[in-house]
Amino acid sequence: MDVYEHPFWEEKSEKCLQCGSCTIVCPTCYCYDVRDEVSITLESGERIRVWDSCLLPDFTKIASGERFRKSKLDRYRHRFYRKGLYIPLRYNFIACVGCGRCIKACIPKIANPAEAINTILERKSESKGKLIYKLPEGIEAKASFVPEPAVIKRIETLTESEKLFEIEMMARDKFDFQPGQFVEVSIFGVGEAPISISSPPSENNRFELVVRKVGSLTGKLHSMREGDKIGIRGPLGKGFNTKEMEGKDLLFVAGGIGIVPLRSLIKYILSENNRSKFGKIFILYGSRTPKDVLFMDEIREWEKIRDVEIKLSVDTCPEGMSWDGCVGVVTTLFPKIEIKDPKNTVAVVVGPPVMYKFVIRCLKDIGIRDEDISVSLERRMKCGIGKCGHCQISGVYVCKEGPVFRYSEIKDLPEAFS
Ligand SMILES: Cc1cc2nc3c(=O)[nH]c(=O)nc-3n(C[C@H](O)[C@H](O)[C@H](O)COP(=O)(O)OP(=O)(O)OC[C@H]3O[C@@H](n4cnc5c(N)ncnc54)[C@H](O)[C@@H]3O)c2cc1C
Ligand code: SF4
Ligand code: SF4
Ligand code: FES
Incomplete structure (x- = not known):
């Protein structure tokens, strides 16, 4: 833990090609992206998981353009910390089986976890900074991967780029949530996006979302009309206490x-x-x-x-x-x-x-x-339930343990505030 600022990370990451091969060949890496694939007739399709890699620069990029692991060093080090600290703390095992596939796949020969750990141990005195890390209290996500049917009851244009959508859950009488929680809005053929609930909790099955048009899903939602159907997963995450x-x-x-x-x-x-x-x-x-x-x-x-x-x-x-x-x-x-x-x-x-x-x-x-x-906190999110790895800040799942955090719980995590 006290080797977070070790010069080893810089020496090695300088050579990283950001190809992602080390994670793609790894039998224990499981972070993924989610995509919708539609048939040529546009009549059917499926939502699929595809491998993604935390070594790629856009892995953490959000709509405002912010990337939360900005440098090659941040991304290179994250892989070792995930395998050697974040996963062991959470699940009690090291996320490396010693198969050596990453060693073979890495062209500049910098991906070997054993080499990283041994070198750092040998040169421990060169370390400058410490990572103070404790898992915040989480909640069990109740939602599944399957969106529930919902209908857009009302649309209000608020500004040039923001619209308010009143949503009704078709198969529920009541939609319970805490202020601060979010839902994954799903449009078949386009994908999903995490959106905060903007209305207060109520006794019925309706709630409001306010959506800024920034890309494909939010753009499609802006083009929809009252009465159109969408999918909703949630409520997700931890809200305000x-x-x-x-x-x-x-x-x-x-x-x-x-x-x-x-x-x-x-x-x-x-x-x-x-x-x-x-x-x-x-x-x-x-x-x-x-x-x-x-x-x-x-x-x-x-x-x-x-x-x-x-x-x-x-x-x-x-x-x-x-x-x-x-x-x-x-x-x-x-x-x-x-x-x-x-x-x-x-x-x-x-x-x-x-x-x-x-x-x-x-x-x-x-x-x-x-x-x-x-x-x-906003982070790039895909699954919304602590599975895909996209939203992590130093191993903490923002989708599950957040997005609302007590500042004292996360202030020492180097990736929390840019
Ligand atoms: C917990 C949470 C609550 C949010 N609440 C709101 C809200 O209330 N209203 C609102 O307008 N926006 C909200 N956002 C941001 C919103 O999720 C993104 O703007 C949206 O995912 C972009 O999707 P897109 O398909 O339109 O964009 P894309 O076409 O996919 O991409 C446009 C840009 O958005 C980024 N992006 C893509 N997918 C995501 C993702 N899953 N998470 C974050 N950024 C992404 C891309 O890196 C790219 O820069 C919230 C995000 C989070 C994490
Ligand atoms: S040696 Fe460890 S990190 Fe490398 S591919 Fe095998 S399991 Fe993954
Ligand atoms: S395989 Fe090597 S060069 Fe490619 S991303 Fe991994 S560490 Fe970097
Ligand atoms: S969004 Fe997938 S782990 Fe948080």
Whole structure:
């Protein structure tokens, strides 16, 4: 564990061709991608698993372009840590049977796990950094790989790139979920995408999704109409712990479409039945430009509720648009609020990957403790239930043990915050 920053990783990974052969030939590597293959008549098809490799640069790439293992070194080292630490911790065995296939397949001859471990042990004194690693508490995913039928009941255009979809589960009377959980939206022939639930829990079988159009599945969803059928798997992942928030002041910080999962939590907390269980509520919400602000009408309604203070910012206000809020990134809103009792305040942060470290610095400055900060993290996801390996941050499955984490649980994982 204390060899995370060992120079060995750099020396070897420099030669890596990023071909992925070491993982493809390995009998114990099992990470995969999911694709839809459709017949030439478009009348039938199947959803298939295809091998994928954590050595390939796009393995962790998300819609905003962020890659969570940016360098060859990160990806090269991850393979050894997965085999030698993350899997042993989780399942109690080493994920290498010593078959030697990777040694043969690797052209620059750098894939040999035995060589890596022996060299590092011999040169242990050269190590600089330590990986502090503990598995967060997980939940058992109840969902299967099979999507359930659902129908789009209502579509609302929110901005140029975001639409709201009200979904009804056709084979269920009630759809139970926690704010912060997500579903895998499935369109046959196109694929699946993880999307957060944006409405609060209800007594019926309906819920809302807000989807930004960025690629094939989200593009197809944007072209669909009310009454069209889709598939849903879920609810998936671990949501916000609302019990722990009771009796506390709450500070919500949202960036961009981070407001989408937060809306589920905010509406739950502000509902008539629940409002009295929580203290004062602060909402800081930053968007790119005024036309990207989501749920403005609802925000105006939330502001009218007792002890709710909301501050909005936009990164820029282009000519021709009007804006009476703050111009600047979301952290410029912090001086505008006064948190009187930081030790009795829970903060919840959801936004683009780049936002977290700056917001967390502000939270620490005002005295909010690490264990009182919750974050919801976006990662590339395929299976959504801890099988395909795509969403891992240093061995933690974001789809299963997250996407909501207590900051104190994951702050020491080097891959958690870029
Ligand atoms: C837990 C979670 C909750 C999310 N909630 C929302 C939400 O509420 N609203 C919303 O608009 N978006 C949300 N996203 C992002 C959304 O899943 C991606 O934008 C979507 O998967 C892109 O699919 P696509 O087929 O349209 O894009 P593609 O055509 O597949 O690719 C476009 C880009 O998206 C990236 N991408 C592809 N597949 C995934 C994937 N499975 N996960 C992440 N990135 C991917 C690709 O690397 C590429 O850069 C969420 C993601 C996660 C992990
Ligand atoms: S030696 Fe280990 S890591 Fe290499 S292919 Fe065989 S099982 Fe996989
Ligand atoms: S086989 Fe060798 S060169 Fe190819 S990705 Fe694996 S370590 Fe890199
Ligand atoms: S998305 Fe497959 S393991 Fe998390």
